[in-house]
Amino acid sequence: MQLNSQVNVQAAQSEIRQQGRTRLANFLNSDDLSALCREVDAINQWNLVSRLQGRHLDLDAQAMQGISSAQRQEFYRRLAEEPGFTYLFENYPIYDKWHSGALKATTPQLAKVFTLLNSAPVLQLMRELLDAPDIGFADAQLTRYRAGHFLDKHDDAVEGKSRVAAYVLSLSHGWQPQWGGALEFYHPDGSVSERFLPQLNTLSLFAVPVPHAVTRVKADIQAHRLSITGWFRCGEDPGP
Template sequence: MHINIETFNKAALTKQFSERGFVRIDNFLSLDDAEQLAKYYQNELKFTNAFYTDNHNREATDEQIGALPLEEKRRLFQAIQNNAAQGVGFLYGRKKVELTDADLTAKLLKAMNSEALIKLVSEITSKPELKYADGQATKYRVGDFLTRHIDNLAGETRQIAYVVGLTKQWHPDWGGLLQFFEPSGEPTNSLAPSFNSLTLFDVNKVHSVTSVANFAPRQRFSLTGWYRK
């Protein structure tokens, strides 16, 4: 995977991050790599369903959910929606990525862990303590969402969240926006999915992913994770 580090305006990106707590870098990967990844995510990568019920983060495959009796399936999705109505929860497709995997998304994660990129992210965000990045592939379908939260969890070493956008030609009316908020809950900036981009933001920024509209004709794909110390 080739990252276009030589084309990035480090001074401008550092200024933007300092002022807003987030920054987006366009044309992040070589176009060939980005195109290849987008096709792989859409056609080959297998996702499980991640969701929140009964005060726990849970996962289930499409097959496991499909095998549930109709009434039990209805209760599951109703519980997910009820939690979301109270401002807690999520529903989306995910696949945890390991550096030891032998697929394209693992190659992308290895690129995210390159010495040159970690150095650049550290300088842009003024976080010299960054050591490595973890990652998960994500897929948001019609109705999928992630409610308002911060990523700075007790006992974790997360410092900077990142999103590599792998969705082509997304329209903002389709939802799936990375939405930022004031601590009070007042919405501020929002970012529509952008193909071949890297978004960085501080783990203390309140954010969500808005629900994908029922008329969205395609799915929202990305690699997400955290740079850690």
């Protein structure tokens, strides 16, 4: 798997320097993208991730689909009352599975994407775009936002993680603005400065820290907001 040679590096570099973010359209070659999307559509083991009582939760997404209506209502009630930063979406832990040795055997196309993100050409591109020569690796997760899923406003700054920039590689086909699921950026006063809608095979890249969120997917939407997300980080990969 290789980076699409038609990516407009010069324009992206200018946008990063002026605005702290950019979008790289047609990030993957079309054949690689098609194989990747077929594999992602076949994945049936997802985590439902959230934050309750001040701690991160990894739940079995399929099992959560089978809980009673009363249990589901109680879960959402507690989530709505949770103070501070909260979120709700599904993920497939690419980075952890890579380090456990399971990724290539179970999802070889995702393994190829992870290898590409950590390849010398991509890491060098990110060092140049972000003016960050210390970038040493990328982590990754596959995310799926279904109806009602969201990610509250935050800035990605976590002590010890050495995050230089966040990225979101969209795998969503035909996503519509009215569905929600937009990546929003904010001014210091809390107003929206820019909104990125999911666009197939586009890599959104933005410097850390910057306030951003993923708006709630509307309750009646059947489509899934799919993307590979993570951070380009400094130093050597410490493992999960």
